[in-house]
Amino acid sequence: MLSVTDLRAGYGAINILWDVSLRFPLGQLTAIIGPNGAGKTTLLRAIMGLIPVTLGDVTLDSYSLRGRNTWDMAGMGLALIPEGRMVFADMSVEDNLAMGAFPKPHRPALARNLERVFGLFPRLHERRRQLAGSLSGGEAQMLALGRGLMSEPRLLLIDEPSLGLAPVIVHEIFAILRGLKEQGVTIVLVEQNTHMALAVADSVYLMRSGRVLLNERAAAVDSQRLHDLYFAREG
């Protein structure tokens, strides 16, 4: 289980997360929803060590991740598909995917994982020699997701995969997330698309202004209450 306990983090002098605690049970898909600026991306970045943690802890199976280097996370089975895709624009699709298998232990499985990712996203196979910077938004999201899967993570954190994409592609991506969950991958999904998120999630967190306002099983969520909390005024 991935646990976040009383986590405080932010950017320099600006604190964003105010002692948030979340638990992500193994094999489950946990959704984090919340309005713009709630601190969802900040939370994922803090978990991955991309920004420093001021207080609290992040643990994976009771092993602390706090203060660890981001580049050691892949080796521990964690992958973050970042907000805005962050593909390597002037490298080919295939090289982007290969970089997902950069840590030495993952390199021997490169060919097998390439085949697996191309199986999930045939469109990436068609475009494997193309520069990543020339892909459409949907293709770039597929590439970002595929690149994250190249290290066979057991824990996948995904930040707003549906952002700016046509419904068809969003459905495609959610179907793949469902499939990954069936294979036993633990998934943390940050989404603005509440409907889609609730449909695939086991449980859901609602964040606003750097705090957790609600944690429920997805099936038990009262959508009116969720709506009220989501759009309520500050204070």
Added chain:
Amino acid sequence: MAELILQALYSGLLNGGVYALMAIGLALSFGTMRVINLAHGELVLLAAYMAYVVESRLDLSPLAAIPLAMAVACAGSALVYLLVARIRKNRELNSLMLSFAIGIIITNAVLLIWSGDIHSTGSVSLQEAVQLGSLYSMRSELYGFLASLVLVTLLWQWLAKSWYGRAVRAVSSQRDAAKLMGINPAKTELISFLVAGLLAGCAGVALYSSSVIQPSLGHALTVKAFIITVLAGVGSVPGVLAASVLLGITEALTVTLWSSAVQELAGMLLFLLVLFVLPNGLFGAARRRA
């Protein structure tokens, strides 16, 4: 007249190969770390002095100095990296000051140790004229050009195929995403500086073998490498090669048609002209569309 111009084109082409060795190193370290190493030309010059030392003290061919020159330039490049990496605030600006200062220190150290005299190789075989059709060059110029082509090709392949070569490009392109892939950016940056040092070492030996060196040359070399990097539009190896040849040819034509006194000025004018017409560099924009 036509023959003179052809000859100038040929000499410029050969010079351009060596310029590419210098400029690619500068472009590499700029790509990974967003830092312009203003001591890069001085490192090339230091490597050239290693060739001078080996030839004058050990009575060997300057080519025998290649390992020593590479080691010295690598060590210098790594030192610049380690110092720059310690800068926490305003790294882009402060690193300019820092590397500029290192360049001045190197220049003065060279002046103290080897005096202000000019030096060039005494090797007869390196200076021998080689004829290609109606075109002439020194054997060392031809060697230097061919060696540059080989090294530039190797570097290109390294960037395209190897794990760390691709990591260099990944860090240049998306630093945070590279970290998420398991790439340690600090290690990657150090590698890019070491590779820059290797190339600077070879460039130094080529420089000593085919022209004259003196302590103040380092600064001019840094300026040339900088001009080429900007002309090329950061990030493309063939672009750097083409921009290097363009600079080499411009300089050679200036010397032939005008005067060697304005050779450096011609490079600067080329620089301003290209930037005025193509703000992204010769290859920057084209590459983005590709």
